[in-house]
Amino acid sequence: MIFLSVSTRQLMHWLFTTEIPAVTKRISHFMGFFSTESTLETQFAPALIFNLWRDGNRWPKAQKHIREMAIPCAHELALQDSDRVISSPHLRVRLKSLTIRDLRDLLHPTKLVEIIKELAPFTWGILHTFSTSPNKARKQRKTDEDVPMPPSLGQPSAGAEEDWADDPNDDENVEEGEASPEAAPNHGWSKDYPGFSRNPVFVILLTISMLAFARNRATNVLPLILGLFFKISGTSSRVVTMLSNAGVCVSSRTVERLKVRITEDAIRLAVELIASGQVFFTIFDNINIFLRKSQQRISNSNDMINATNCAVVGIPDVEQFTEADLAEQLALRGQRAKAKATDILPTPEDDRIVGKSFVALIAFLAAAFACSRSAGSITSESFIRRGTPASYRYKSTR
Template identity: 45%
Template sequence: MTKPRYDNLFWDGTEIRDQLEEDVDLRCQLIFSLMTYSNVTIFELLRFIFSTTIPSIHHRASLFLADRSTSDEHDNDANTSTSFHPATILKLWYKNFPKARPGIDRMIQPYARDIVLHESDKIIENKSLKVIAKSLTQASVENITTPGMLVDTYQELAPFTWDLLWTISASPNDHRKALIRTGGEDKVEEEEDDWDDDPNLEDGPDIDPMAVPARVHGFSRNPLFPVLVSISMLTFVRNRATNALPLVLGLFFKIEGTSSRVMKMLSNVGLCVSSRTVERVRKGMSSPV
């Protein structure tokens, strides 16, 4: 069938035109009344709309699914719901039918897994995240460790995965939520580290201090780093060639005197490369680390 059996000419020959109201809600009520009278369920109607090959109906369905959003970083949820109509429907399901949420979540999960897998594929196929041990130099180590380089790469290749992990690490817990409600200040425990007191810090390469976000208010640790390391570990475990951060961390741990047993444990969880790999790298580097 190339066109609907009931087109405008059919309706022009009825009295229904006299029943059409200017108000969209009233017209929708009229259509719903016709559905009820003809014993057509919402599921049957939607399945027909999105599965039919009739060009005019398929075109209308395509318009509904069109993504009118922009790449503007200032886009918010409200803009998304108006620029992508299925998002509006999904929000209405969540808001008005809370008992349906478990089923909606089960429906979304397989597609979320597909997105994560696709983003993981892009990471392990990215050449900039693969370091050949024999070609590693002091300059390449500094390039990998430059603040923002790996962050930008992961955010570009895996935005969904990054946001997912960021939600886990950066969302305030009940204690912080209570402090926010009362206007209190979270006491950030001062941690003893050498980051600010490193006498050699100024001797390193010029870096953009804004490349890595500052510590999130109320957090004693920057949530960005667990996200960064998590993605590195997960993709390194999946593909040992995606070794940019694990290789640098392995060098750091070895130089700082980490024992072979600890190195083996860290390597097994995907945080760094093995001790043997580090030794091969140190011997093959063209300039000292």
């Protein structure tokens, strides 16, 4: 290069644009990726050159221009991530075909995290670095918790962060079990991010969801869930409108459409349960809601909503009723007025059935305890999941 009196730029341009086979072969080898190597610089040779360029001690004035050179590439990567996110069918919900089962499947943020990580790795990495990098106070507590660092100009001290302490889990009005991340069922994130009062993973997930929802309204999985949560929690329409404009959730009208669709599917499930022949019971509940108007007029006065709610609950593992059972039950109509105290006294048959049930229950507890000894203890949840003894049905002769 010195002998030919050419600049480095001219030499680099010639190396990567020449058509000479011998030079092209070596440049192709230089641009190749070798996965069997141990480090990135040996796997991909341009990474070595790029890291040398980023040496701030040797080339301090060039760092600004090197970073500016990487910005267009970052824009392309972000656009590719965005295209994959808004095109994914896993992040879209169609209200016309939504069912309660589908809605339950959506209520698993871990699934959304895995999907977003796979579709937008570059954006996720940028936001993860942005939100999880320790600030000065966390670095200070990690290195030296006893000796405070002197505050410097332009950077907040540890005491300044304490003045701005804002932990959403310290609310006294929050129910017990929700007041601290450690008490929550999914508190594993606090071990990965010590010192954080908020889960950075959820913040990143919500951020990408807001950006995707602002670009494409059909990418509405998380906004739909949050909109339903805000609405059933009593959030006012103005607040929901503000959050919807920010891309956090869907609009109030969409939430109402979702509630109508869920109601239709619930009615369908209730009809299927009733028509299936399975034993069930119904619960009726009267709901009286007072609608108070702050400024009453003749056409806008206080009002009441009087509604009746019905729930149909199936009873599994119970023998179905027959026509004989129905005839026996119908024959008892009007007999309550003739009932006596002796009608409810236990009979020898009742005593035998209770004895069998007691023996079956003890046997079940012994078997469950033996199976749970390897796990260390038996809990009420495992007891319930294992099932209950078979029920005994008998017909009263009186």
